[in-house]
Amino acid sequence: MSSQEQGSGATTSELAVRRAKLEQWRARGIEPYGGRFDVTHRSSDILRVADARTREELEEQRLSVKVAGRLVARRGHGKAGFAHILDQDGQIQLYAKSDAIGQDQYEAFELLDIGDWIGVSGYVFKTNRGEVTVHIEQLTLLGKALQPLPEKWHGLRDVETRYRRRYVDLIVNPPVREAFILRSKVIQSMRRHLDAQGFLEVETPTLHTVAAGAAAKPFRTHHNALDMPLTLRIALELHLKRLIVGGMERVYEIGRVYRNEGISTRHNPEFTMMELYAAYMDFQDIMKLTEHLIEQIAVDVRGGTDLAYDGQVVHLKTPWRRAHMVDLVREQTGVDFFALQTLAEARDAARTHGIEVLPSHGFGHIVNSFFEEKVEHTLFQPVFVYGHPVEISPLAKRSVQDPRFTDRFELFIVGREHGNAFSELSDPIDQRERFEAQLQERALGNDEAHEMDEDFVLALEYGMPPTGGLGIGVDRLVMLLADQPSIRDVLLFPLMRTQE
RNA sequence: GAGCCAUUAGCUCAGUCGGUAGAGCACCUGACUUUUAAUCAGGGUGUCGAUGGUUCGAGUCCAUCAUGGCUCACCA
Numbered sequence: 001m002s003s004q005e006q007g008s009g010a011t012t013s014e015l016a017v018r019r020a021k022l023e024q025w026r027a028r029g030i031e032p033y034g035g036r037f038d039v040t041h042r043s044s045d046i047l048r049v050a051d052a053r054t055r056e057e058l059e060e061q062r063l064s065v066k067v068a069g070r071l072v073a074r075r076g077h078g079k080a081g082f083a084h085i086l087d088q089d090g091q092i093q094l095y096a097k098s099d100a101i102g103q104d105q106y107e108a109f110e111l112l113d114i115g116d117w118i119g120v121s122g123y124v125f126k127t128n129r130g131e132v133t134v135h136i137e138q139l140t141l142l143g144k145a146l147q148p149l150p151e152k153w154h155g156l157r158d159v160e161t162r163y164r165r166r167y168v169d170l171i172v173n174p175p176v177r178e179a180f181i182l183r184s185k186v187i188q189s190m191r192r193h194l195d196a197q198g199f200l201e202v203e204t205p206t207l208h209t210v211a212a213g214a215a216a217k218p219f220r221t222h223h224n225a226l227d228m229p230l231t232l233r234i235a236l237e238l239h240l241k242r243l244i245v246g247g248m249e250r251v252y253e254i255g256r257v258y259r260n261e262g263i264s265t266r267h268n269p270e271f272t273m274m275e276l277y278a279a280y281m282d283f284q285d286i287m288k289l290t291e292h293l294i295e296q297i298a299v300d301v302r303g304g305t306d307l308a309y310d311g312q313v314v315h316l317k318t319p320w321r322r323a324h325m326v327d328l329v330r331e332q333t334g335v336d337f338f339a340l341q342t343l344a345e346a347r348d349a350a351r352t353h354g355i356e357v358l359p360s361h362g363f364g365h366i367v368n369s370f371f372e373e374k375v376e377h378t379l380f381q382p383v384f385v386y387g388h389p390v391e392i393s394p395l396a397k398r399s400v401q402d403p404r405f406t407d408r409f410e411l412f413i414v415g416r417e418h419g420n421a422f423s424e425l426s427d428p429i430d431q432r433e434r435f436e437a438q439l440q441e442r443a444l445g446n447d448e449a450h451e452m453d454e455d456f457v458l459a460l461e462y463g464m465p466p467t468g469g470l471g472i473g474v475d476r477l478v479m480l481l482a483d484q485p486s487i488r489d490v491l492l493f494p495l496m497r498t499q500e
Numbered sequence: 501g502a503g504c505c506a507u508u509a510g511c512u513c514a515g516u517c518g519g520u521a522g523a524g525c526a527c528c529u530g531a532c533u534u535u536u537a538a539u540c541a542g543g544g545u546g547u548c549g550a551u552g553g554u555u556c557g558a559g560u561c562c563a564u565c566a567u568g569g570c571u572c573a574c575c576a
Contacts, residue, residue: 012526013545014510073537080533097533114526151511151525153537158511160568172511215576262574349530368576376576392576410576417576449573463501484567497567 018113018146020273025111025141032144032248037119039129041065044089050124050132058125062494067092068119068142070171071112072397073152081109082133085118088170091125092132094120101136108139115145137346163494175311176489182301183478183490187254189300190274192476199250199276204239212435212453215239219269232258236275237469238456241424244277244467245459252276262406265486266392266416272474283396283407287384290411290419290470291318294382294477309414309483312380313334320382325371330386332374337367338402342387358489360444364389364404379412388422394450396422396435411472413480421470428460488493 025032041049045064050058069085079098084091098106112118119140127133138494150156155172162176169176169496184320191201209228211218213235221230226268236253243251254274261267298305298316305316326337335349346366350357355369367389379385386409396406408422425431435457441449478490488494 024509044556075535075538076532077535077538078532080535082535082538084536093536095534099533125534127536129534129536131534131536133534148510148526153525154512156511158507160507161511163568210550217575259575264575265570267575372576388576418575499567 015146018148021111021113022144022146024337025144027349028108030108030110030141032141034140034142037068037140037142038066039119041067042089043067043069043085043087043092046092046124046134047090047132050126053226055126055130062123062146064121064123066119066121067134068117070145071116071118072116072149072171073130074112074114076110077105079239083109083112084122090174093131094122094136095125095127095133096136096139101139105136108141109136112141113145113148115147115149116141117143119208128363130308148406160496162174162457163488164499166492172300178490179478179482179490182482185301186297186481187474189297190254190293192300193296194252194276195219197250197289199252199278200248200252201298202240202243202248202251203255204236204243204253206258208233210451210453210455212450212456213394214257214259215448215450217261217448219258219260231342234259235471236273236389237272237471238453240275240277241464241469242459244279244424249279249465250276263495265488266476268475268487271487271491273471275335275469275471277469279465279467282466283386283409283421283468286421286468286470287322287386287409289320290384290421291320291382291390294418294472297477298481301492307481307483310482310485312414314414314480315317315381320411321385322384322386322409324387325375325389326367326387327377329367332378333370335370337363337370358445360441360446362389362391364391366483368392376412376417377415380465382407382411382413384411390434391437393422394438394481395425397425397427397432398430416474416476417473418480419472421468424464424467424469425461426464426466428457431460 022032046067049063053061067085067087068085071083072086072091073084074083081096083094083096085094096106096109118138119142120138121136122134122137125133125135148166150172156162156169162173170180195201198381207230209230211234213233214237216234218231218234221232222228223230226384234257236255236257240251240253252274254272257273258270260269263269295305295316295318298307302409307314307316333353335353337346339350340346344364346363349358350366350369353370353374355366355373357366357369360371371385386407387399387405388396388408388410390404390406393406393408397410399407400407406422410417411419425434433451435452438450439452475490477488482490485492
């Protein structure tokens with residue numbers, strides 16, 4: 001094996017055959033990596049036009065088309081042959097006949113390999129069996145494939161190869177292509193509905209000097225010219241709220257965030273968040289906004305609100321259930337944290353129920369641990385869980401009823417968190433204290449506690465209107481709507497360890 | 501980070517008790533002018549993930565490593 005063939009997929013001989021064909025094309029005076037091609041129809045356009053006509057009508061009209069795509073199947077019959085090409089919309093059959101296109105063009109047709117990009121011009125007809133087919137009049141090689149494609153029947157199953165060579169996965173596994181088209185539609189729909197409500201889409205920095213806005217370990221990097229440490233953002237939150245201070249009353253951003261943490265079926269180091277902030281709203285308003293947004297997206301991309309997920313049915317018809325975190329914990333465990341007043345009581349309850357308590361854990365952390373351990377996985381149908389403890393919510397406004405808790409909610413669907421929202425903390429003095437409490441946690445060993453963001457506190461000192469904010473994990477929403485069990489199935493290029 | 505599982509032809513997979521590797525598709529040669537996973541005749545193209553070990557002999561047994569998957573941990 002020569003060095004340039006190292007690591008390639010195919011056997012030396014199959015590669016050699018295709019390389020030889022490359023030279024045969026050149027010998028015919030044809031450059032195998034061609035130039036532009038005027039496409040008049042996608043495969044779906046041809047099917048739509050032809051389906052509306054009978055065989056006889058098509059024969060009379062001789063509708064001319066130019067279509068391009070990747071050769072994915074071919075069946076030769078001596079001096080004639082059929083083929084299928086795949087374009088972004090799907091497949092269309094081609095028919096080549098030596099009598100009609102001449103010996104030279106027919107030899108070219110026979111020289112093609114599965115995987116080659118071609119353009120054809122011809123006319124549309126229906127075969128004896130009724131399949132809409134383009135009768136080739138002119139064949140153009142647009143791009144030679146040197147690697148063979150996986151098998152037509154079983155496709156590509158090997159999960160590792162599917163992720164590492166997503167381009168092959170997209171070619172041979174149609175449901176994969178559909179899932180990513182759906183992803184695009186989800187984001188499109190999200191934008192449309194937010195834009196319609198007067199939200200302004202903005203872009204904020206991904207290189208941050210302070211890793212705040214979420215509890216997560218950041219990626220660290222460095223700017224050479226300024227000789228300055230930087231982190232990749234772990235959230236969009238604090239910059240978007242600065243814009244609220246600046247008087248941009250409704251803003252949102254759909255963007256990548258980065259967290260230097262474990263990888264699982266629900267976590268990738270980089271993922272897509274949508275965060276929005278709306279002046280004069282509170283977390284109750286955001287609940288309504290959230291459920292309607294997701295309901296509308298589901299209708300847009302799935303045509304309804306009852307969705308199959310993992311063999312069960314999720315009902316996304318609004319309104320959704322609202323439940324206080326403490327009430328849910330009481331339902332599942334009988335422990336009523338409204339009634340417990342001291343940290344000691346909470347620790348006792350945790351010991352009784354086998355909940356681990358770390359030294360840095362306060363009352364609120366214990367409530368949260370109960371929720372995560374005992375409740376979270378039970379929440380299959382959509383539910384807004386509200387009233388998170390203040391200790392785990394350093395950016396949320398305290399609840400007027402009980403200042404140990406906040407006006408915050410998380411949205412759970414299929415046992416997973418899909419969104420996080422609150423009435424934003426706008427009191428700069430309280431905000432500074434919350435950051436300081438986070439720094440103390442950090443000192444006690446929680447390296448995911450927030451860092452102090454002095455400039456953000458300064459912004460709040462200029463005055464922020466009452467504001468409701470929301471973050472939605474876009475990847476998880478796509479997983480839900482596409483009925484995919486792993487985040488890697490909705491990320492085109494999930495992070496993989498490098499080989500060798 | 502831990503446990504379990506997987507890794508054999510380009511792809512999808514067999515491979516029994518340890519005896520020097522097989523099928524289908526793809527590919528190659530030939531036949532065939534409306535096929536549909538086209539068909540017919542012929543051809544096996546391989547560092548059995550890697551490295552050690554046990555053995556007369558290892559795809560198979562053992563150890564280590566690599567990569568991946570799942571579960572757990574982590575991750576609001």
